[in-house]
Amino acid sequence: DADVTQTPRNRITKTGKRIMLECSQTKGHDRMYWYRQDPGLGLQLIYYSFDVKDINKGEISDGYSVSRQAQAKFSLSLESAIPNQTALYFCATSPGEPYGTFFGPGTRLTVL
Amino acid sequence: GENVEQHPSTLSVQEGDSAVIKCTYSDSASNYFPWYKQELGKRPQLIIDIRSNVGEKKDQRIAVTLNKTAKHFSLHITETQPEDSAVYFCAASSHYGGSQGNLIFGKGTKLSVKP
Numbered sequence: 724d725a726d727v728t729q730t731p732r733n734r735i736t737k738t739g740k741r742i743m744l745e746c747s748q749t750k751g752h753d754r755m756y757w758y759r760q761d762p763g764l765g766l767q768l769i770y771y772s773f774d775v776k777d778i779n780k781g782e783i784s785d786g787y788s789v790s791r792q793a794q795a796k797f798s799l800s801l802e803s804a805i806p807n808q809t810a811l812y813f814c815a816t817s818p819g820e821p822y823g824t825f826f827g828p829g830t831r832l833t834v835l
Numbered sequence: 836g837e838n839v840e841q842h843p844s845t846l847s848v849q850e851g852d853s854a855v856i857k858c859t860y861s862d863s864a865s866n867y868f869p870w871y872k873q874e875l876g877k878r879p880q881l882i883i884d885i886r887s888n889v890g891e892k893k894d895q896r897i898a899v900t901l902n903k904t905a906k907h908f909s910l911h912i913t914e915t916q917p918e919d920s921a922v923y924f925c926a927a928s929s930h931y932g933g934s935q936g937n938l939i940f941g942k943g944t945k946l947s948v949k950p
Binding site for chain 2: 728756763764765766768771781813817819820821822823824825826827828829
């Protein structure tokens with residue numbers, strides 16, 4: 724089945740380290756997203772991309788950067804991780820409105 | 836930009852009762868309203884959605900209603916079962932600042948169904 728995959732699924736790192744989270748999809752969707760989930764705060768949009776040459780900031784982009792390496796790959800980087808970036812990160816895809824957004828399994832990141 | 840408010844934040848019901856979760860949105864141009872269910876430790880999954888040209892949609896025990904004039908939409912779950920226990924998120928499409936329909940999510944409702 725077509726799906727969205729994320730690597731790694733869990734990561735523990737230290738303050739100041741550079742971290743990359745990777746996302747791949749076989750759904751054939753043009754739109755890809757990175758969301759952050761904290762308890763009680765729902766899903767907050769970090770960055771989104773409508774195609775390989777299109778990158779846009781979301782609600783909470785400070786401290787993050789992204790790269791859209793191909794239609795099926797979208798990576799999220801934390802240049803210098805800090806403890807308040809400890810969260811659950813979801814990659815997602817969409818064929819565009821008015822259709823749904825489909826989430827990957829998530830990456831649990833802990834910054835010590 | 837678009838703002839989505841969701842209530843209540845927690846909801847506890849007895850098995851067999853109904854559950855209702857309500858959301859309001861601010862962008863009058865929003866035209867797509869999905870609902871997601873997230874079980875503990877898992878990804879959010881789309882369970883039902885409604886488009887702005889429809890007032891109500893049903894799928895077995897779940898239904899969604901939309902009132903565009905009042906800018907609110909609701910999720911209704913009837914005959915609740917323990918496996919309905921999860922966090923539910925509403926969302927609305929946003930058209931602010933060229934976002935072209937990106938979803939803005941509510942903060943979630945934790946539903947607990949007691950046997």
